[in-house]
Amino acid sequence: MDLHGGVKLEKEPNKNQSPSNIDFQPSKLGTKEYWDHAYERELECFRESGDTSEVWFGKESMDRIRNWLEKQNIPKDVALLDIGTGNGELLVELAKAGFTNLSGIDNSSTAVELAKAVAEKEELLSLKLQVADFLHPFPCLSHYEICIDKGTFDAISLSFDHPGEKLRRYHQSLLNVLKNGGLFLITSCNWTKQELVNHFNEGLELLEELPTPKFHFGGKTGSSVTVLVFKRKE
Ligand SMILES: C[S@@+](CC[C@H](N)C(=O)[O-])C[C@H]1O[C@@H](n2cnc3c(N)ncnc32)[C@H](O)[C@@H]1O
Numbered sequence: 001m002d003l004h005g006g007v008k009l010e011k012e013p014n015k016n017q018s019p020s021n022i023d024f025q026p027s028k029l030g031t032k033e034y035w036d037h038a039y040e041r042e043l044e045c046f047r048e049s050g051d052t053s054e055v056w057f058g059k060e061s062m063d064r065i066r067n068w069l070e071k072q073n074i075p076k077d078v079a080l081l082d083i084g085t086g087n088g089e090l091l092v093e094l095a096k097a098g099f100t101n102l103s104g105i106d107n108s109s110t111a112v113e114l115a116k117a118v119a120e121k122e123e124l125l126s127l128k129l130q131v132a133d134f135l136h137p138f139p140c141l142s143h144y145e146i147c148i149d150k151g152t153f154d155a156i157s158l159s160f161d162h163p164g165e166k167l168r169r170y171h172q173s174l175l176n177v178l179k180n181g182g183l184f185l186i187t188s189c190n191w192t193k194q195e196l197v198n199h200f201n202e203g204l205e206l207l208e209e210l211p212t213p214k215f216h217f218g219g220k221t222g223s224s225v226t227v228l229v230f231k232r233k234e
Contacts, residue, residue, distance in 0.1 A: 018198035019157050019191050020164040020171075030158030032107060035086075039110035042087060043117065052087050052118055056151040057225055061187055062093045064210055064227060065148060068185070070097065074146070077101045081144040081177060083134050084152025088115025088127065095124045103144070105132040135169045143179045154190040167199065175203045175232070183207070184230040193226050204230040 028034045046052060055062060076098045082091050085104030094102055106112050109131045119127045134152070156166050178184060184204060188196060197206050210227040 017195050018201075019153075019195055020167040020199060025158075026160040026163065027158040029155055030160060030163065035106075035108040035155070036110050039087070039108055039114050043110055043114045046114060046117055050121065052089055052114075055089055056086065057187055057189065061150060061225070061227075062090050064212075065090065065150070065185055065187075066093055066097050068210055068229070069094070069099075069146075078146055079103070079144045080146040080148065081105065083147055083149045083174075084155065085115055085129065086111050086151075088118050088129060090148065090150060091115070091127050091129075092118060092122050092124060095119075095122075095127060100126065102126075103128040103130075105130055105134060107131065107133040134173050135166055137173045137176060143182075144177055145179050145182045146185070147174060147178050147182070148185045150187040151189075153186060154188050157190055171200060171202070174200075178232045180232055180234045182232045184232065185227070186230070187225060187227045189225045191226065193228060196226065196228055200230055203233055205233055207231045 042052070077100050079101045080094070080099060080103065082088075082102070082104040085091060085106050088104055091102045091104050104112075104115060104127065106115070106129075112129050112131045115127075115129045119125065119129065135156070153167070153170060156170060157163050159166055174184060184200070186196060191199075193206075193209055206228060208229045210229065212225045212227055
């Protein structure tokens with residue numbers, strides 16, 4: 001599942017284009033109400049059947065992140081924050097891989113309720129899950145060595161009101177919670193590599209682009225998802 005379902009054709013990189021200065025068609029996916037209702041339904045379904053919902057960008061998006069962290073030999077007790085954790089499946093996956101210091105926030109209380117129910121069912125009671133708006137981080141959001149975003153920056157960029165301003169606040173919050181030298185992994189289907197690099201340029205440098213499936217269409221090459229790893233400048 002993705003936020004637009006579109007294939008991103010490789011565009012000419014434009015040095016000045018960044019998500020905060022591009023006019024983007026707003027969508028209900030950019031509203032808190034949408035996510036509250038979506039997770040209410042998922043929570044009901046989870047309580048009835050024990051099944052969690054779809055994974056955004058598919059299971060391979062979680063495998064890609066977990067494999068990359070393992071390949072880098074990241075210590076298992078690294079302080080990691082999942083921004084907009086949704087049903088918490090990514091954290092469950094990382095906990096099963098042995099990571100022990102995992103936190104997730106979401107501004108939808110039903111998402112956090114669902115994530116807690118999923119963690120409880122998996123007997124992963126050490127996951128730290130809390131309701132928080134990343135655009136207004138409060139003091140208990142401490143410093144993390146790794147921040148992960150899978151679809152949250154995309155969702156915020158679809159807001160009806162002041163998306164550019166919200167994306168700038170997102171960037172500021174990220175700089176506040178990520179330690180110097182820390183890593184930020186973002187999975188996006190709305191933004192190209194160049195647009196993300198332009199947006200996060202201040203305070204972060206691109207370390208790596210993780211490979212994703214490529215499509216060929218009309219003689220051009222594109223992908224439906226961009227996955228980048230940034231490093232917080234020291
Ligand atoms: C596309 S979903 C992705 C959920 C999860 N990361 C995943 O991969 O399944 C976007 C998530 O971002 C959350 N979200 C949106 N705006 C947020 C904000 N300002 N602060 C925290 N979470 C937010 C939504 O509630 C939703 O759970």
